[in-house]
Amino acid sequence: MFQPLEKGDTVGVFSPSKPASVMAFERYVRGKERLQSLGLKVKEGILTGKEDHYRSGTPKERAEELNALLLDQEVKMIMPSMGGTNANSILPYIDYEAFRKNPKIIVGLSDVTAILLALYRKTGIPVFYGPSVASTLGEFPPLIDDTMHYFQEMFMEKQKTPYIVPMPEQWSDEKVNWLEKTIEKKLYRNKWICVQKGIAQGRLVGGNVNTMYGTIGTEYFPIIEEGDLLLIEDTTKTAAIVEKNFAMLKLHGILDKVSGIILGKHEQYDDLGTGRKPYEILLEQLDGRDIPILADFDSCHTHPLHSMPLGRQVELNATEKKVILVENWF
Incomplete structure (x- = not known):
């Protein structure tokens, strides 16, 4: 290929x-x-x-x-x-x-x-x-x-599958020096969050959930199959928009088909005073469906960033907070 x-x-x-x-x-x-x-x-x-x-x-x-x-x-x-x-x-x-x-x-x-x-x-x-x-x-x-x-x-390197995606030690979503460096960014100690325990393996699909709003249901959006793994993330949205976008996935039947969800960090998220995290809003849309969910994963708008192969088999071990690429991507 x-x-x-x-x-x-x-x-x-x-x-x-x-x-x-x-x-x-x-x-x-x-x-x-x-x-x-x-x-x-x-x-x-x-x-x-x-x-x-x-x-x-x-x-x-x-x-x-x-x-x-x-x-x-x-x-x-x-x-x-x-x-x-x-x-x-x-x-x-x-x-x-x-x-x-x-x-x-x-x-x-x-x-x-x-x-x-x-x-x-x-x-x-x-x-x-x-x-x-x-x-x-x-x-x-x-x-x-x-x-x-x-x-x-x-x-740029020979593939080594299974490849366990490493968790970066630090991360940041600050934009204080986006164009020209002025002051040092505030760095945060990294932590991936097990929202719901379990292990699932499937074809990885997804990306930016707000962008999906512009193509979902058309001939340009993949047909989601039973057992797929869903990767979703977003940037600079409010809790209200996050709820709207997660509800969109539910209304299209996607949340009823996927075997697990990898939720990326949300850059500069605004909870509108609710105190609710994006994964808590996601849980509302799942209506108690018990599938493994890992949150605050580093394939998103924050830094640093992992690249992820869409269309390839990936294993999610939410219990142990691991994401594993199990199929060669080239």
């Missing part, structure tokens, strides 16, 4: 939503330089350096940028510069057949969930919930060091 990256390989960068190379230039450059520090070449998409207010271009222009990278034989990995909120508008114009004929490593998070899940639904080729160039790889030390280590283990 595709092979791990080697030094000298090319990473194509596209801008499916926000114009990160303009609005977050310093952070974008740092992320690009980090890729180059691994010996990788960076090929920028045609919308690099361009902006149309809140987006990098029209839906067709953004799809054209992605399609060009999908067709480029030199490009081995495709990564977004950043997410945003309207990647779903390019889905009708993506060249899915190009991806099917020439599979590449496709990675991204947040709004890019729409593109990842659409590519997987149309082709069955695994995709990766993971970093963006600016928002993730443009982060400052020390947490970026862990993210880069995890990136190399996932994409």
Whole structure:
């Protein structure tokens, strides 16, 4: 299908939503330089350096940028510069057949969930919930060091399955120095939370739950099967919106089918004075359904970040707070 990256390989960068190379230039450059520090070449998409207010271009222009990278034989990995909120508008114009004929490593998070899940639904080729160039790889030390280590283990080394996903020692969701470093971030001691005990293994599906709202129930959203594992996370939402989004999953029957849930950390969550955690709101929607749930997992908007292979078998041991990749992802 595709092979791990080697030094000298090319990473194509596209801008499916926000114009990160303009609005977050310093952070974008740092992320690009980090890729180059691994010996990788960076090929920028045609919308690099361009902006149309809140987006990098029209839906067709953004799809054209992605399609060009999908067709480029030199490009081995495709990564977004950043997410945003309207990647779903390019889905009708993506060249899915190009991806099917020439599979590449496709990675991204947040709004890019729409593109990842659409590519997987149309082709069955695994995709990766993971970093963006600016928002993730443009982060400052020390947490970026862990993210880069995890990136190399996932994409540049021989696979070692079963692979037990390591829990980072520290994490942060502060944005005090998002563009240019001014003061040190506050770091927190890490802890994954067993919400409901148990062990489950299944095909991993999911991503950013707010983005799913824009494609669920369409031909661009995977058909959830009995026994799937669900990975979900979100950023800067209130308890009210979290409830709405979890209820959406319930109303579509997804929470009745999955065998377990991995809930990522919620960046800058606002509980609206309720004191309720996202996993407590999730439990309300499960109506007592007893499936393993692990919360505050580090595949999300916070730092550091683990990449996760969507469409591959993963084991969740919520009791022991372990996530294990049991199937080769390449």
